Amino acid sequence: MRFSKTFVKTLREAPKDETAKNGALLTRAGYIHKEMAGVYDFLPLGLKVIENIKTIIREELNKLGCEEILMSSLQNPEPWEKTGRFSDQEVDIWFKTELASGGVLGLAPTHEEPITELLKSYVSSYRDLPLYVYQFQTKFRNELRAKSGILRGREFLMKDLYSLHTSEEDLDRFYAEVEKAYERIFERLGIGDCTFETFASGGIFAKYSHEFQTFLPVGEDTVYYNADKSVVLNKEVLDEEVMADLGVKREDLQETTAAEVGNIFKLKFKYSEPLGLNYIDEENAQKTVYMGCYGIGVSRLMGVIAEKFADEKGLVWPETVAPFKYYLVGIGENGIRTAEEFYTGRETEIFFDDRNLRPGEKFADSELMGLPYRIVISDKTLTEDAAELTNRQTGETRLIKLTEL
Amino acid sequence: MRFSKTFVKTLREAPKDETAKNGALLTRAGYIHKEMAGVYDFLPLGLKVIENIKTIIREELNKLGCEEILMSSLQNPEPWEKTGRFSDQEVDIWFKTELASGGVLGLAPTHEEPITELLKSYVSSYRDLPLYVYQFQTKFRNELRAKSGILRGREFLMKDLYSLHTSEEDLDRFYAEVEKAYERIFERLGIGDCTFETFASGGIFAKYSHEFQTFLPVGEDTVYYNADKSVVLNKEVLDEEVMADLGVKREDLQETTAAEVGNIFKLKFKYSEPLGLNYIDEENAQKTVYMGCYGIGVSRLMGVIAEKFADEKGLVWPETVAPFKYYLVGIGENGIRTAEEFYTGRETEIFFDDRNLRPGEKFADSELMGLPYRIVISDKTLTEDAAELTNRQTGETRLIKLTEL
Numbered sequence: 136m137r138f139s140k141t142f143v144k145t146l147r148e149a150p151k152d153e154t155a156k157n158g159a160l161l162t163r164a165g166y167i168h169k170e171m172a173g174v175y176d177f178l179p180l181g182l183k184v185i186e187n188i189k190t191i192i193r194e195e196l197n198k199l200g201c202e203e204i205l206m207s208s209l210q211n212p213e214p215w216e217k218t219g220r221f222s223d224q225e226v227d228i229w230f231k232t233e234l235a236s237g238g239v240l241g242l243a244p245t246h247e248e249p250i251t252e253l254l255k256s257y258v259s260s261y262r263d264l265p266l267y268v269y270q271f272q273t274k275f276r277n278e279l280r281a282k283s284g285i286l287r288g289r290e291f292l293m294k295d296l297y298s299l300h301t302s303e304e305d306l307d308r309f310y311a312e313v314e315k316a317y318e319r320i321f322e323r324l325g326i327g328d329c330t331f332e333t334f335a336s337g338g339i340f341a342k343y344s345h346e347f348q349t350f351l352p353v354g355e356d357t358v359y360y361n362a363d364k365s366v367v368l369n370k371e372v373l374d375e376e377v378m379a380d381l382g383v384k385r386e387d388l389q390e391t392t393a394a395e396v397g398n399i400f401k402l403k404f405k406y407s408e409p410l411g412l413n414y415i416d417e418e419n420a421q422k423t424v425y426m427g428c429y430g431i432g433v434s435r436l437m438g439v440i441a442e443k444f445a446d447e448k449g450l451v452w453p454e455t456v457a458p459f460k461y462y463l464v465g466i467g468e469n470g471i472r473t474a475e476e477f478y479t480g481r482e483t484e485i486f487f488d489d490r491n492l493r494p495g496e497k498f499a500d501s502e503l504m505g506l507p508y509r510i511v512i513s514d515k516t517l518t519e520d521a522a523e524l525t526n527r528q529t530g531e532t533r534l535i536k537l538t539e540l
Numbered sequence: 541m542r543f544s545k546t547f548v549k550t551l552r553e554a555p556k557d558e559t560a561k562n563g564a565l566l567t568r569a570g571y572i573h574k575e576m577a578g579v580y581d582f583l584p585l586g587l588k589v590i591e592n593i594k595t596i597i598r599e600e601l602n603k604l605g606c607e608e609i610l611m612s613s614l615q616n617p618e619p620w621e622k623t624g625r626f627s628d629q630e631v632d633i634w635f636k637t638e639l640a641s642g643g644v645l646g647l648a649p650t651h652e653e654p655i656t657e658l659l660k661s662y663v664s665s666y667r668d669l670p671l672y673v674y675q676f677q678t679k680f681r682n683e684l685r686a687k688s689g690i691l692r693g694r695e696f697l698m699k700d701l702y703s704l705h706t707s708e709e710d711l712d713r714f715y716a717e718v719e720k721a722y723e724r725i726f727e728r729l730g731i732g733d734c735t736f737e738t739f740a741s742g743g744i745f746a747k748y749s750h751e752f753q754t755f756l757p758v759g760e761d762t763v764y765y766n767a768d769k770s771v772v773l774n775k776e777v778l779d780e781e782v783m784a785d786l787g788v789k790r791e792d793l794q795e796t797t798a799a800e801v802g803n804i805f806k807l808k809f810k811y812s813e814p815l816g817l818n819y820i821d822e823e824n825a826q827k828t829v830y831m832g833c834y835g836i837g838v839s840r841l842m843g844v845i846a847e848k849f850a851d852e853k854g855l856v857w858p859e860t861v862a863p864f865k866y867y868l869v870g871i872g873e874n875g876i877r878t879a880e881e882f883y884t885g886r887e888t889e890i891f892f893d894d895r896n897l898r899p900g901e902k903f904a905d906s907e908l909m910g911l912p913y914r915i916v917i918s919d920k921t922l923t924e925d926a927a928e929l930t931n932r933q934t935g936e937t938r939l940i941k942l943t944e945l
Contacts, residue, residue, distance in 0.1 A: 140605065141607060142607060142659070142662050142663070142668065142671040142673060143662060144662055146661065168658050168661065170611075170612045170614065170615075170616060170654065171614070171616045174612045174614045174616075175612065176609060176610065176611040176612055176654075176658060177609060177610040177611075178609050179607045179608060179609055181609075182608060182609055182610050185610070200545060202546060202547060202584045203584060203587060204581060204582060204583050204584055204587055205581065205582040205587050205590070206575075206581040206582075207575045207579045207580065207581055207695050208613070208678065208680075208695060209575065209576070209579045209635075209680070209694060209695045210575075211575060211576045211579075227640075228640070230614075230637045230638075230645075231637060231638075232635045232636060232637045232647065233635075233636075234682065234694075235632075235633070235682040235683065235684045236684050236685070240635075242637065242647075249575065249581075253573050253581060254547070256551065256573065257547050257548060257549055258547070263547065266547040268547060273613065273678065275613075275614070277637075277639065277640040278640065279640045279641050280641070289614060289639075290612050290613060290614045
């Protein structure tokens with residue numbers, strides 16, 4: 136992609152009300168645009184980051200045999216009323232709207248009820264189970280405050296996966312597979328070493344659920360962890376019984392803030408029972424389906440990764456997430472001509488700053504935008520048939536032969 | 541993909557309130573699931589069809605230098621109030637909702653106002669123009685009635701493209717390029733020979749706009765066309781002046797119903813003026829930006845294609861749109877084993893009906909689901925080292941050597 140051909144420019148300033156670092160940097164670097172607090176547009180580079188994150192998640196879930204679908208945002212109240220969750224007292228972040236032909240609708244904040252209802256059309260026998268269905272879908276949550284950039288959205292992109300089983304053992308088996316898949320996903324996204332599976336409140340049907348928490352100064356959660364981080368728990372479950380369960384002592388635990396990037400939950404009969412998602416077992420008896428649900432905040436992840444790696448110069452993307460791997464600059468007549476030649480045929484890997492600007496301005500933008508490597512081809516480097524390759528994260532620069540690039 | 545591994549089953553019956561052929565067939569064949577009138581979920585095969593349509597549109601638009609973004613559904617009233625379009629009298633299909641922190645929001649039925657507002661951050665000089673931005677985005681329209689399956693959605697997927705220019709000539713130039721791109725898109729989608737550029741009402745700023753109408757018995761529009769279909773016009777502009785303009789006589793025009801699958805519109809200053817989208821020209825004077833907008837109904841297209849080609853046995857997908865090219869059935873011990881071998885390594889092209897059912901049931905499902913070709917490998921075909929290849933559209937069957945498949 137050529138810088139001269141995109142409508143996006145880097146901006147000197149973020150909107151005045153943008154107090155979050157991720158929001159301010161992503162706006163200045165041209166990845167997102169703020170519509171209102173908690174509601175953002177994704178510009179071409181930002182959409183590429185989102186798609187890269189989705190691709191990694193999709194690949195890992197497909198390996199488990201999960202199937203992708205896309206459900207609606209508009210929600211019929213009926214299945215939600217059966218579980219009591221259409222009530223604003225029960226779920227206090229609903230956006231609701233009215234149908235011209237009469238009746239109230241909700242905008243989905245999550246999809247347990249409608250997926251349970253949908254699957255009633257397809258599940259009747261034990262032979263239909265287990266099954267695993269997920270989607271990348273826009274969720275709506277009517278947050279009273281939304282000041283964390285894309286870390287907490289009123290409209291945001293989420294991956295939600297639902298699993299159905301005939302037994303608790305099979306739910307446990309798949310739950311463990313998802314735990315491993317999540318670890319691979321966060322590893323591939325570049326935040327494996329700062330993201331930890333965390334014990335959290337399990338609700339009525341399970342003692343614990345698990346969150347995946349990325350340690351982050353601006354994270355909204357408080358978690359406790361032991362020395363080797365083999366045990367991490369959310370503040371909400373920090374009590375004597377839980378510490379005894381997990382074999383840790385209060386004095387061995389440290390506190391930190393973290394951002395929840397994923398969660399996994401054994402729902403068991405929580406939705407299948409009130410909504411009547413049943414199957415006929417081998418003995419011809421009607422049984423209730425066991426369910427699990429597994430979320431990942433896709434747009435939040437983009438914000439977490441931005442916050443986590445940014446330095447005083449701007450964004451720093453891991454290679455797997457970056458919209459382009461290389462930021463290319465030509466200096467001087469020969470440098471520019473050689474850069475043009477080098478760019479040709481490599482348009483999907485290289486973001487080519489072909490603007491008629493001074494090198495210093497291009498360097499500043501390359502640092503703000505945070506692509507993993509900068510390639511500079513100048514008359515000087517060409518005397519050695521080489522280019523200067525700079526690692527955005529480490530700042531290391533070295534000459535590399537053009538033929539080796 | 542293996543039939544045994546997807547949670548979806550074909551259904552004997554569509555929901556009782558599903559009166560539209562596209563809705564009923566797509567539901568029975570396992571492509572969509574109805575949430576409520578005008579609101580559908582896309583199941584794995586349906587999502588593949590949607591993605592195939594998006595890919596074709598994306599490829600053709602990217603060739604024109606268009607850039608993809610993704611805007612929000614939640615809409616701040618402010619820019620809409622400047623054009624008068626937040627009013628329910630002016631735009632009568634708004635879904636509106638309330639923010640917990642106070643204030644009314646809309647759910648975007650289209651995006652002219654927010655894109656114009658957004659681009660004010662990026663356009664200041666004639667050097668920034670022209671520019672072309674598009675998205676695939678979920679639109680919400682509060683239709684009083686929605687009985688046409690996915691032909692008219694309350695929630696639906698649309699591609700909307702916006703172009704910005706410094707002159708009417710440049711707008712005209714790009715408009716003509718989009719006309720050609722749309723022709724290529726509909727051609728590639730398999731409906732090129734029944735989809736026509738149609739004169740429609742232009743609104744205040746242009747005498748005509750153009751729609752792309754697919755002739756279809758259940759289409760909601762009425763259009764008139766001459767013998768060689770070189771002139772097609774919407775009923776809404778059928779008057780003496782227009783016929784004189786287009787050089788046609790009433791007695792030479794035939795009437796038919798059609799479904800609008802795309803529209804293109806010279807907006808000129810309609811949104812840029814009230815919203816203040818200006819630029820500085822070569823002489824340092826402030827000028828208003830010329831705009832065009834160009835829509836394609838992505839989920840509607842899926843419905844139109846389903847309606848257009850379906851026969852009494854079920855769906856018939858064009859190759860470019862089909863979720864898989866081949867439907868594979870093995871019959872008999874050797875046939876099944878050979879089918880398994882043949883399937884291996886071709887998982888993305890072949891939908892393999894590996895269920896433990898009678899061949900007749902598999903054949904019926906293959907016809908209902910409408911993949912372009914059915915491959916049957918049986919003990920009988922294997923005596924000639926061949927498979928039976930059936931064209932879904934023509935019904936033609938021939939033996940083909942396995943090595944040639």
